[in-house]
Amino acid sequence: MFLVRVGRLFISFLASIGNVAVFMLRSLSFGFAPPYYWRQILQQAVQIGYFSLPVVGMTALFTGMAMTLQCYAGFSEFTAENAIPSVVMIAMTRELGPVLTALMVAGRLGASMTAEIGTMKVTEQIDALTTLSVNSYKYLVFPRLLTGTTLLPFLVFIDDIIGILGGYLVGVYHLNFNAANYIRNTFEALTFSDISSGLVKGAVFGFLICLMGCYQGYFSKGGAEGVGRATTNSVVTSSILILLFDCILTFILF
Amino acid sequence: MEFVVEVENLTKSFGTKAVLQGVSLKIRRGESYVVIGGSGSGKSVLVKCILGLIPYDVGSIKINGRDISKLSQKELFQTRLKCGVLYQGGALFDSLTVIDNVSFGLVYGYGMPKKKAYAIALEKLRSVDLDESVARIYPAELSGGMMKRVALARAIATAPDIIFFDEPTTGLDPITSGTINDLIVKCTKEMGISALSITHDINSLKHISNRVGLLHNGKMIWEGSNAELTTTTNPYVVQFINGNSHGPFTSN
Numbered sequence: 001m002f003l004v005r006v007g008r009l010f011i012s013f014l015a016s017i018g019n020v021a022v023f024m025l026r027s028l029s030f031g032f033a034p035p036y037y038w039r040q041i042l043q044q045a046v047q048i049g050y051f052s053l054p055v056v057g058m059t060a061l062f063t064g065m066a067m068t069l070q071c072y073a074g075f076s077e078f079t080a081e082n083a084i085p086s087v088v089m090i091a092m093t094r095e096l097g098p099v100l101t102a103l104m105v106a107g108r109l110g111a112s113m114t115a116e117i118g119t120m121k122v123t124e125q126i127d128a129l130t131t132l133s134v135n136s137y138k139y140l141v142f143p144r145l146l147t148g149t150t151l152l153p154f155l156v157f158i159d160d161i162i163g164i165l166g167g168y169l170v171g172v173y174h175l176n177f178n179a180a181n182y183i184r185n186t187f188e189a190l191t192f193s194d195i196s197s198g199l200v201k202g203a204v205f206g207f208l209i210c211l212m213g214c215y216q217g218y219f220s221k222g223g224a225e226g227v228g229r230a231t232t233n234s235v236v237t238s239s240i241l242i243l244l245f246d247c248i249l250t251f252i253l254f
Numbered sequence: 255m256e257f258v259v260e261v262e263n264l265t266k267s268f269g270t271k272a273v274l275q276g277v278s279l280k281i282r283r284g285e286s287y288v289v290i291g292g293s294g295s296g297k298s299v300l301v302k303c304i305l306g307l308i309p310y311d312v313g314s315i316k317i318n319g320r321d322i323s324k325l326s327q328k329e330l331f332q333t334r335l336k337c338g339v340l341y342q343g344g345a346l347f348d349s350l351t352v353i354d355n356v357s358f359g360l361v362y363g364y365g366m367p368k369k370k371a372y373a374i375a376l377e378k379l380r381s382v383d384l385d386e387s388v389a390r391i392y393p394a395e396l397s398g399g400m401m402k403r404v405a406l407a408r409a410i411a412t413a414p415d416i417i418f419f420d421e422p423t424t425g426l427d428p429i430t431s432g433t434i435n436d437l438i439v440k441c442t443k444e445m446g447i448s449a450l451s452i453t454h455d456i457n458s459l460k461h462i463s464n465r466v467g468l469l470h471n472g473k474m475i476w477e478g479s480n481a482e483l484t485t486t487t488n489p490y491v492v493q494f495i496n497g498n499s500h501g502p503f504t505s506n
Contacts, residue, residue: 035365037362123345125347125348133334
């Protein structure tokens with residue numbers, strides 16, 4: 001009995017992966033073929049790129065500040081305070097920047113994408129799109145996938161800058177570091193791969209957030225309750241996938 | 255005789271549950287065909303199969319003489335442009351204004367310039383007794399009756415050969431229902447558009463139909479003209495029309 005349940009769960013897990021893969025391939029194959037819905041792409045770019053800035057900026061600022069304080073508490077015991085700027089920079093660019101940006105965007109945008117597409121699904125608006133001869137994958141899903149993948153790296157880059165700035169503010173104005181030394185220590189340790197690996201992670205996370213957000217919305221059913229359930233699933237699966245792919249990408253990139 | 259829609263021996267199951275079992279119907283050009291039946295009898299599935307929104311298992315569906323199962327994706331989209339649909343809840347796009355909703359099929363389906371599409375959309379809004387004042391507002395600001403009229407304007411904007419009405423008067427007060435019924439009759443009689451409606455509303459049924467089919471447990475068990483509705487002795491039809499709780503139908 002137990003084995004039967006495990007087997008069923010495993011098969012259902014594989015079926016879900018297959019469904020997501022088919023959904024992704026359909027969206028990309030329809031999306032890359034003309035005509036292109038530029039207005040939809042621009043709208044999503046504004047939603048993802050512009051309206052996410054405040055939440056991403058605040059997260060980065062507070063994380064950079066807290067990170068500096070935590071590092072100081074540990075490093076000062078070994079008189080290694082000089083390493084704090086570079087540690088904060090590396091932590092922000094390689095790990096915290098992309099992951100925190102992605103988690104915040106998943107919470108803010110992934111949920112709203114699922115709710116919007118899910119509501120369209122249960123109120124037959126997606127059927128209406130189809131009967132008006134518009135491919136719903138192309139009109140609804142592809143613009144989100146495209147803008148999510150291309151704009152999340154920009155958000156990660158901004159997150160990196162603000163996070164490092166947060167560390168600088170705490171370091172210089174609270175812990176009394178020398179401003180010039182702090183900046184020099186930060187940039188001396190900075191390499192191109194620190195930035196680029198974070199941006200690659202950002203692009204992958206952006207794609208995953210939008211894919212899960214659209215997929216859960218597109219296949220939601222059961223009225224308002226179903227849309228609510230799909231929204232929760234979207235945020236949970238996106239968050240798990242972000243952490244899973246963060247681990248995988250870290251293994252690949254370093 | 256020219257048929258706009260021809261459905262032959264249509265069968266559709268969801269898992270082990272057979273929803274449609276060998277349904278056949280034909281709709282002539284300019285004819286208004288109404289499918290009635292209890293909840294869960296397969297009416298909505300029938301319409302969705304005809305529109306190609308869900309695949310069917312067995313049978314054939316022809317729209318304007320073309321078998322939809324043999325059409326490419328592009329041809330299917332072109333065929334759908336000749337089908338208008340009035341959904342039960344309107345299914346207007348929340349994020350678009352009324353004018354953008356009505357002109358949507360023209361702009362995105364036909365690739366028409368926006369200016370020209372707007373002019374046609376305004377004309378269609380006027381034909382459903384709405385004026386320019388509603389053009390720039392969003393669906394959330396409309397009443398139920400206005401929403402149905404905008405949805406009807408959107409359905410006729412692409413000059414379809416047939417319109418599918420999914421419970422067009424559900425949730426409306428009797429006066430607004432009467433207005434919607436009149437507009438449906440206007441579409442079929444004055445504009446010469448065929449119609450396939452599904453409804454539970456007996457007043458609406460008597461008002462808009464030329465021919466009627468009764469669907470029960472996925473089978474078309476009765477078919478006749480509007481006039482035959484009142485003369486038939488078929489116990490299912492009699493019970494349905496009179497709304498009796500006793501009879502061959504059992505409520506779900």
